[in-house]
Amino acid sequence: MLLIQCPHCGDRNSDEFTFNGEIVPRPDADADPATWRRYLYMKSNGDGWQTERWFHVSGCRRFLRVERNLDTNEIRDVRDYGDPS
Amino acid sequence: MSDVKRPRYSAWKLLTQGFSKKPWPKVWEHHELQSSYDVVIIGGGVHGLATAYYLARNHGITNVAVLEKFYIGSGGSGRNTAIVRSNYLTPEGSRFYDRSVKLYEHLAQDLNFNVMFEQRGHMTLAHSDSSLRTMRWRAEVNKLEGINSEVITPSEIKKLAPFLDITDHPRYPIHGALWHPPGGIIRHDAVVWGYARAAAALGTHIHQDTELTAIDVDSGRVIGVQTSRGPIATRVVINCTAGWASLISAMAGVTLPITTRPLQAAVTEPVKKFLHPVIVSGSLHTYVSQTSRGELVFGASVDPFASYSTRGSLEFTTGLATHVLELMPAISNMRLLRQWAGLCDMTPDFGPIIGPTPADGFYVDVGWGTYGFKAGPVAGESVADMIANGQPGRLIEPFGLDRFEKGTLTAEKGAAAVGH
Ligand SMILES: Cc1cc2nc3c(=O)[nH]c(=O)nc-3n(C[C@H](O)[C@H](O)[C@H](O)COP(=O)(O)OP(=O)(O)OC[C@H]3O[C@@H](n4cnc5c(N)ncnc54)[C@H](O)[C@@H]3O)c2cc1C
Ligand SMILES: [Zn+2]
Numbered sequence: 001m002l003l004i005q006c007p008h009c010g011d012r013n014s015d016e017f018t019f020n021g022e023i024v025p026r027p028d029a030d031a032d033p034a035t036w037r038r039y040l041y042m043k044s045n046g047d048g049w050q051t052e053r054w055f056h057v058s059g060c061r062r063f064l065r066v067e068r069n070l071d072t073n074e075i076r077d078v079r080d081y082g083d084p085s
Numbered sequence: 086m087s088d089v090k091r092p093r094y095s096a097w098k099l100l101t102q103g104f105s106k107k108p109w110p111k112v113w114e115h116h117e118l119q120s121s122y123d124v125v126i127i128g129g130g131v132h133g134l135a136t137a138y139y140l141a142r143n144h145g146i147t148n149v150a151v152l153e154k155f156y157i158g159s160g161g162s163g164r165n166t167a168i169v170r171s172n173y174l175t176p177e178g179s180r181f182y183d184r185s186v187k188l189y190e191h192l193a194q195d196l197n198f199n200v201m202f203e204q205r206g207h208m209t210l211a212h213s214d215s216s217l218r219t220m221r222w223r224a225e226v227n228k229l230e231g232i233n234s235e236v237i238t239p240s241e242i243k244k245l246a247p248f249l250d251i252t253d254h255p256r257y258p259i260h261g262a263l264w265h266p267p268g269g270i271i272r273h274d275a276v277v278w279g280y281a282r283a284a285a286a287l288g289t290h291i292h293q294d295t296e297l298t299a300i301d302v303d304s305g306r307v308i309g310v311q312t313s314r315g316p317i318a319t320r321v322v323i324n325c326t327a328g329w330a331s332l333i334s335a336m337a338g339v340t341l342p343i344t345t346r347p348l349q350a351a352v353t354e355p356v357k358k359f360l361h362p363v364i365v366s367g368s369l370h371t372y373v374s375q376t377s378r379g380e381l382v383f384g385a386s387v388d389p390f391a392s393y394s395t396r397g398s399l400e401f402t403t404g405l406a407t408h409v410l411e412l413m414p415a416i417s418n419m420r421l422l423r424q425w426a427g428l429c430d431m432t433p434d435f436g437p438i439i440g441p442t443p444a445d446g447f448y449v450d451v452g453w454g455t456y457g458f459k460a461g462p463v464a465g466e467s468v469a470d471m472i473a474n475g476q477p478g479r480l481i482e483p484f485g486l487d488r489f490e491k492g493t494l495t496a497e498k499g500a501a502a503v504g505h
Contacts, residue, residue: 001399002390015400019390021344034490041342041433041489045331047393070345070393 005078008060020053023065047071053081094198112278113285118292121318122150124472125310126325127297127333129153130162131273131458132450133325134280135465137289138196143466144473147288151281152312154296158277161327162458164427166350166384168363168374169459170207170268172227172234174219174500177483178436179230181463184480186267188462198279200271201377206362207268208237208245210412212257216367219499220263227265237264245362248415255411257368268363270374270382273458280465300336300447307337307446321472323448328393328428330451337444341451342489343430346387347394348455349401351424353416355379369408381419383409387429387455395426429455436495439464440477440485448472449486456501 002014022043027035047070054064063081068074102109123146126133133151140146153159169189171182193200211217220236227234239251242262251259285291292314299311300322309318324333328345355378365372370386385405388398402424410417431454432438438452450468453460467481477485488494 013400014390021391033492037490037492042340043331043342043344044335044340045343045345045391046335047332050391052391070391073392073394073396 002073002075004054004064004066004075006056006059006062006064007078007080008062009056012056012059016056016058017054017064018057020055020063022050022052049076112282113291116290116292118295118312118314118317119150119290120316121309122290123148123319124150124321124323125317125319126151126323128160128325128327128329129157129281129291129293130160130325130327131158131277131280131461132162132327132453132464132468133323134277134284134291135461136323136325136450136468137291137465138280138284138287139466139469140472141284141287141289143469146469146473150290150292150317151284152295152297152310153291153293154313156293157281157291158274160329161427161429161453162277162461163274164350164425165273165458166372166374166382167270167273167458168207168268168372169202169271170265170363171232171459172207172209172223172263172265172268172500173497174223174226175495175497176226176230177495178497178500179227179232181480181484182459183230183232184466185460185463188466189271189459192276192279192462196279196283198275198282200275200279202269202271203377204267204269205374206245207265207365208242208362209263209265209365209367210242210249210259211261211263212259212366212368214260217261220261223263223500232265233267234263234265237262246360246364248359248413249364250414257366257411270363270376276458276461280461297333297336300333300444302337302444302447305443305445307444320446321448322446323450323468323472325450327430327451327453327457330430330449334442334447334449334451337442337447339442339444339447339449341438341449341486342433343438343452344391345393346390346429346431347392347396347426348384348387348429349397349424349426350382350384351402351405351421352376352383353381353419354422356381356419364412366408366412369411371405371408371412373409373412380422381416387431388426393428395428397424397426429453431455433489434494435497435501437464437484438486439468439481440471442486452484454501
């Protein structure tokens, strides 16, 4: 079981959330199609610590910024997506 | 080839060897790491080993090293549920996997090693009108490629799998199925060992306990690699590391459209034979087959988040039990013996990535997601061909890395997401 400490709802099982993957900076609106495709598809998919987005679908329905270790699944930081990181 | 002779296996040999109380002869030799190889393959799974075998057998390229950081088959190749089939959704997918089924049909002969390929038929259940429509589509695409694949009715399903409830009582009633007689299951470990043994006999060096730690790239071209046992000079490196593909590619400065996700499976205690074909239900996110030993092997969809951890979860087991019992209530008293996980290299379009990369001399054979074991033979054959001829052949051309920048994705999700 993976527990996520939602800043709004407290400790909740990860199956209350949907996983949106690693956070990749979004290109400018007028970027060319190749840049947009790179943004859509290319992933660093590294091991170790990753900053990623989750959505608390069965809770507060807020997007969250989560720091998780991909080798161990340990979570060290969770904050609302709108909060400064 | 010095002192290691390729042992022959027969009933007589088993008997005499058994009584002799002597250890079985070594199947392949341990080699020192050479300072250079013509080709270095990273990953000792079915893809790396099949590539090594076809390089040697079809092209006489034998100055080849396979580097495996752990032991061969320790990745997805030793953890999968061993389903082989070719009833995919796209013409390029069906064609490609069909070649693999054909190679698997002769593999035991080719390798002189029993891989226990049992073509028991592969049945994908439709629980809704829309999935029945997709199946009809798949069947038509398959037939055009000459693949035996058809939509069957509930009464035909009942004949092939008598314990399935085809009434309208279940929450997800069975409306029909896609039936694919050439599909089946195989002994995955035997495939890995068979390829390793045959490649080694042809001169390939298989280095277990040898981890790739860096790739040396000089002005855009691969010139060598660093390993836990020392450096190797080489101009060709092939990445066959599935779940670890992004980490290895990053060493050559290549980014991939891959996310690594764990996939879990489970097996029950053995019981008397009652299930012949492989049964898949996309709507119930599950599939099941019965091994020749009598165990039921279950699988599901990938875990809901990315990870390099292969730890199992209770969510998987409870979800699996719920779905499987919906399909086969009669097995509710059976006990699960084991559950495990492997890493899957998921791509956005559920197609593999095979071919050259922006780093000269660095090739990938990755993106095998939850469905790549069946592709081992055809991928190995095609990659070997590409290395020998300098360019990707017809079968793998649609699967190049550049498709993601060009926007020419394949659309295999409908046939690859659950039914591995
Ligand atoms: C539970 C489960 C069920 C599945 N079911 C099916 C199925 O029914 N049918 C099907 O077709 N497919 C199935 N698959 C998918 C299939 O297992 C994989 O796609 C396939 O085995 C990939 O083979 P491979 O040789 O590319 O990679 P792997 O077998 O994963 O081999 C990669 C190897 O690379 C090694 N490696 C990693 N990093 C390094 C390094 N730095 N240096 C050296 N070596 C390294 C690893 O140790 C590993 O042995 C399933 C997968 C799982 C997990
Ligand atoms: Zn919340």
